Amino acid sequence: MNLPIKSFLYPITSSALTIAVLLLAGCQPQLPETARSGLVYCSEGSPESFNPQLVTSGTTIDIISQQLYDRLVDINPDNGDIIPGLATDWQVSADGTRYQFTLRDDVSFHTTRYFAPERKFNATDVVFTFNRITDPLHPFHLQGGGVYPYFQSVDWAALVKQVQAIDNHTVVFELQRPDSSFLSNLTTDFAAILSAEYGQQLLAGNQPGQIDRLPVGTGPFRFREYQKDILVRLYRNNDYWRGDTQPEQLVFDIVPNNARRMAKLFTHECDIVSYPRVAELELIAARPDVTVQESTSMNVGFWAFNTQKPPFDQLAVRQALAMAINRAAILQAVYYGQATPAYGILPPTSWAYNDGLPAPQYSPAKARALLTEAGYPNGFTMDIWAMPVQRLYNPNALKMAELMQADLAQIGVKANIVSYEWNSFRQKLGNFEHDSVLIGWAADNPDPDNFFRPLLSCAARDSGSNRANWCDPLFDEIISKALLTANQQQRRALYLTAQQYLHQQQPLIAIAHSQRFQAISTSVKGVSINPYGGISLQHAARVEP
Amino acid sequence: MTRYLLRRLFLMAFVFLALSLLAFSLSYLFPGDIVQNLSGLRQIDESQRQQLISYYQLDHNILQQYLAFLTRIAHGDWGQSFASQQPLLQEIKLLLPATLELASYALLLSFVVGIPLGIVAAFKPDSVVGKSISAVAMIGYSLPIFWWGLLLIMFFSLALGWLPSAGRIGVLYEIPHSSGFMLYDILLADIDYRSEALYNALQHLLLPTIVLATFPTTVMIRFVRDAMLNVWEQNYIKTARAKGLNRGQVLYRHGLRNALLPVIRQIGLQFSTLITLAMLTEVIFSWPGIGRWLIDSIYQRNYPAIQAGLLVISTMVITINMLTEILHAFFNPLARRG
Numbered sequence: 001m002n003l004p005i006k007s008f009l010y011p012i013t014s015s016a017l018t019i020a021v022l023l024l025a026g027c028q029p030q031l032p033e034t035a036r037s038g039l040v041y042c043s044e045g046s047p048e049s050f051n052p053q054l055v056t057s058g059t060t061i062d063i064i065s066q067q068l069y070d071r072l073v074d075i076n077p078d079n080g081d082i083i084p085g086l087a088t089d090w091q092v093s094a095d096g097t098r099y100q101f102t103l104r105d106d107v108s109f110h111t112t113r114y115f116a117p118e119r120k121f122n123a124t125d126v127v128f129t130f131n132r133i134t135d136p137l138h139p140f141h142l143q144g145g146g147v148y149p150y151f152q153s154v155d156w157a158a159l160v161k162q163v164q165a166i167d168n169h170t171v172v173f174e175l176q177r178p179d180s181s182f183l184s185n186l187t188t189d190f191a192a193i194l195s196a197e198y199g200q201q202l203l204a205g206n207q208p209g210q211i212d213r214l215p216v217g218t219g220p221f222r223f224r225e226y227q228k229d230i231l232v233r234l235y236r237n238n239d240y241w242r243g244d245t246q247p248e249q250l251v252f253d254i255v256p257n258n259a260r261r262m263a264k265l266f267t268h269e270c271d272i273v274s275y276p277r278v279a280e281l282e283l284i285a286a287r288p289d290v291t292v293q294e295s296t297s298m299n300v301g302f303w304a305f306n307t308q309k310p311p312f313d314q315l316a317v318r319q320a321l322a323m324a325i326n327r328a329a330i331l332q333a334v335y336y337g338q339a340t341p342a343y344g345i346l347p348p349t350s351w352a353y354n355d356g357l358p359a360p361q362y363s364p365a366k367a368r369a370l371l372t373e374a375g376y377p378n379g380f381t382m383d384i385w386a387m388p389v390q391r392l393y394n395p396n397a398l399k400m401a402e403l404m405q406a407d408l409a410q411i412g413v414k415a416n417i418v419s420y421e422w423n424s425f426r427q428k429l430g431n432f433e434h435d436s437v438l439i440g441w442a443a444d445n446p447d448p449d450n451f452f453r454p455l456l457s458c459a460a461r462d463s464g465s466n467r468a469n470w471c472d473p474l475f476d477e478i479i480s481k482a483l484l485t486a487n488q489q490q491r492r493a494l495y496l497t498a499q500q501y502l503h504q505q506q507p508l509i510a511i512a513h514s515q516r517f518q519a520i521s522t523s524v525k526g527v528s529i530n531p532y533g534g535i536s537l538q539h540a541a542r543v544e545p
Numbered sequence: 546m547t548r549y550l551l552r553r554l555f556l557m558a559f560v561f562l563a564l565s566l567l568a569f570s571l572s573y574l575f576p577g578d579i580v581q582n583l584s585g586l587r588q589i590d591e592s593q594r595q596q597l598i599s600y601y602q603l604d605h606n607i608l609q610q611y612l613a614f615l616t617r618i619a620h621g622d623w624g625q626s627f628a629s630q631q632p633l634l635q636e637i638k639l640l641l642p643a644t645l646e647l648a649s650y651a652l653l654l655s656f657v658v659g660i661p662l663g664i665v666a667a668f669k670p671d672s673v674v675g676k677s678i679s680a681v682a683m684i685g686y687s688l689p690i691f692w693w694g695l696l697l698i699m700f701f702s703l704a705l706g707w708l709p710s711a712g713r714i715g716v717l718y719e720i721p722h723s724s725g726f727m728l729y730d731i732l733l734a735d736i737d738y739r740s741e742a743l744y745n746a747l748q749h750l751l752l753p754t755i756v757l758a759t760f761p762t763t764v765m766i767r768f769v770r771d772a773m774l775n776v777w778e779q780n781y782i783k784t785a786r787a788k789g790l791n792r793g794q795v796l797y798r799h800g801l802r803n804a805l806l807p808v809i810r811q812i813g814l815q816f817s818t819l820i821t822l823a824m825l826t827e828v829i830f831s832w833p834g835i836g837r838w839l840i841d842s843i844y845q846r847n848y849p850a851i852q853a854g855l856l857v858i859s860t861m862v863i864t865i866n867m868l869t870e871i872l873h874a875f876f877n878p879l880a881r882r883g
Contacts, residue, residue, distance in 0.1 A: 255711070
């Protein structure tokens with residue numbers, strides 16, 4: 001009788017034993033070489049495309065831009081200076097409309113499963129890259145819809161007259177007018193250089209669509225595979241012209257859920273985690289195996305009024321609303337103290353920052369007086385549109401709107417909070433259906449123009465990105481003038497005036513400049529946040545404890 | 546047996562007819578544009594629309610539309626996913642093996658653990674061992690799987706750090722895709738880190754399998770225990786005992802064979818529950834299978850994907866159900882009459 005029970009128990013005990021052995025063995029992982037020097041970056045979303053020209057989303061840029069591609073010129077992340085990239089040298093003509101670049105002659109495009117370059121990088125590649133954006137006859141212009149969002153926002157097609165290869169290593173950009181932000185635009189992550197030879201090969205093989213799906217660049221990593229919503233795998237480019245790429249393999253693990261991303265960091269399934277939630281920073285920082293990095297980013301969160309709609313067309317009303325808001329409470333409750341209060345739209349790290357602007361006042365009494373003066377002694381009813389997504393510059397617009405609602409009630413203004421799904425939200429904003437909106441802006445390059453023109457110019461109003469629906473010829477004149485000169489002193493003076501003018505007019509109320517965070521396992525060194533754009537993982541290295 | 550088979554197949558044909566009608570009507574019942582729902586294309590211009598209307602025979606009567614739908618399904622044209630704009634059948638082919646892999650290991654585990662435990666519990670139903678097995682089975686039966694999965698992750702992944710919390714394999718291990726079944730692919734792959742990869746994949750597999758196996762295991766324990774107790778009361782067992790066979794012999798030769806027969810049928814019945822639970826498990830453990838994909842599709846209002854997912858999963862469940870029924874009938878002549 002005892003025998004059968006024993007023989008039945010045997011598989012149970014043995015499987016329990018196997019499980020126990022598995023569990024215990026988990027303590028000493030034996031990693032192969034590709035995994036040992038490989039890095040895992042947990043990303044919050046899938047890339048939309050593998051061509052930076054076609055996208056604006058920070059998630060995509062972080063994954064593709066700095067890893068796969070190079071630009072003609074780069075920014076030194078420490079001081080914002082423009083430094084050589086694929087171009088070693090450049091000259092600007094006296095009238096500022098002709099830029100001549102001398103190119104490196106020792107750069108190769110990636111060799112991958114689908115492409116093997118037969119020549120080095122040269123001027124044809126530059127012409128190919130930039131003509132794709134502007135030339136409707138370019139064979140790839142309409143690939144991916146023919147929309148180049150960043151370049152359209154800076155009016156690139158109207159600015160660049162011609163891109164010309166003088167010889168193999170010299171390329172000339174001719175502009176319609178001088179534009180002092182031109183070089184800065186070339187440094188952005190969107191101005192990545194593509195391979196003309198690869199383009200030819202795809203055309204010959206009649207699969208032009210591959211150009212944005214199977215990327216070929218010159219960057220420190222080359223593309224290996226992409227599994228949608230699962231991962232992006234890159235290998236080291238051993239022939240990288242700057243040399244010194246550390247990880248043999250770089251994997252972007254796609255984990256949209258915030259809590260899950262944190263869990264993966266704690267279980268060491270991820271080495272680097274993008275955008276940890278600000279509310280969880282303390283918890284993360286308390287762990288010995290994880291460090292939190294922060295950097296002041298070039299961004300601003302603001303409250304924009306639809307200045308064409310009464311009563312927001314009255315300056316006194318806008319001033320009153322500005323005074324009614326308790327920013328200190330907002331900074332504490334929404335940004336958890338991890339942001340700098342904003343005095344104007346330009347962050348203090350910009351060279352054109354106006355430190356003479358007065359600190360915003362919080363005074364419900366004065367606000368009431370101003371409202372009475374404007375003819376609204378009993379206040380009015382308005383909508384606050386709160387964006388439905390979490391962004392660096394505004395981690396929780398809904399909460400912010402609720403705080404404001406309470407503040408506004410103090411001065412007799414009844415505020416309704418409105419929110420839509422993100423796509424229709426932006427669409428409705430573009431049609432100026434809102435009274436006021438809580439939104440923000442993150443800069444793509446260090447040039448101060450990047451804050452003024454896309455946000456508050458008349459051109460931006462026509463394209464729908466001017467959330468304040470504000471068009472002031474005087475302001476437009478100041479910021480256009482600032483583009484025509486390359487003299488930084490003169491430009492600075494003009495931008496100071498522009499900021500002063502915005503402070504008087506209050507088409508929008510700047511609330512905060514937020515810091516950007518990322519959490520990194522302490523066993524990884526050599527990663528820092530680039531304040532001007534996507535993360536670069538070239539120097540990331542795993543150090544044995 | 547042949548008659549039985551024919552009868553079964555005939556019945557199955559009706560089930561599939563009903564299923565195809567349901568799937569077909571979904572494109573019409575979902576909100577939005579019918580041409581978009583059918584093709585999965587997001588942007589359709591006017592000339593393309595005309596082409597699609599004639600392709601889907603929308604200008605013909607409903608019967609012809611249905612026949613066209615069946616032809617398309619048979620030819621593998623299942624439309625595109627709204628989210629990725631890729632052919633749906635292609636996506637499903639990549640995802641289905643992951644779900645099948647997880648589900649079959651869980652089912653296997655539930656047999657390996659459930660059947661012996663059930664027998665042990667039936668052997669001495671009033672002893673401490675028997676009662677505690679029944680108690681554990683009861684608890685396992687009532688555990689909400691979502692909570693149980695998170696609990697295991699919290700304990701084994703976050704607190705102890707022994708096991709990974711998500712995925713099928715460490716992302717740094719590159720495994721060439723051939724069959725889609727991870728362990729098989731690893732064994733097949735020409736890589737020099739095969740044993741490490743296999744070990745890593747097993748680690749990833751452990752928690753999801755345990756979580757998914759919990760419910761079927763407890764069902765199996767209770768089922769086997771009841772069946773055994775039932776059989777033990779039968780006269781032929783008493784006769785066998787009276788003839789002088791010892792308990793072990795009776796158990797092997799007469800008890801088990803009769804008690805385990807209904808278990809075969811149980812596989813089929815468990816399978817649909819298993820697939821439902823697999824969806825939850827996939828969500829908890831970020832397992833890239835068809836369940837997680839289907840739930841994501843529901844969130845994204847990805848109608849063509851919902852339709853295709855429903856079709857695949859239902860077909861799978863019905864087929865497995867039928868196969869186990871037939872298998873059961875094959876082993877048990879009594880069932881063929883019913």
